[in-house]
Amino acid sequence: MRPDIDQVLAEREDRLTAELAELTKPPGEVGTISFGKRVGEGTSMAVDRLTAVSAQEHLLTMLEEVRRARTRLAEGGYGECEVCGRPIPEERLEVRPWAVRCVEHS
DSSP: OOHHHHHHHHHHHHHHHHHHHHHHSSSSSSOOEEEEEEEOOHHHHHHHHHHHHHHHHHHHHHHHHHHHHHHHHHHHHHOOOTTTOBBBOHHHHOOOOTOSSSSGGO
16 A cells, blocks of 8 residues: 555545535626527526536545545554445555445445
């Protein structure tokens, strides 16, 4: 396991926090969404907002996982599945250092 794992997790947490801040900042131009008989600007804005909400949910989930991994690292349980307690394979942690569950329980 890499000795700098807390630094990797901290950097990931910072990036996710910055992405969330960018995603949730108020739009420069506030308008209303209107839906008429034709597909138009309102529909595009609605789709963009739905996409942003989905992205935000994904980022929040990842941020929660990163924070749980950092907590587990501080408490000495990093690298163990939080469900079954078995070791998470090194290959999985190499690809996804914030993994808190083995593949079977993810």
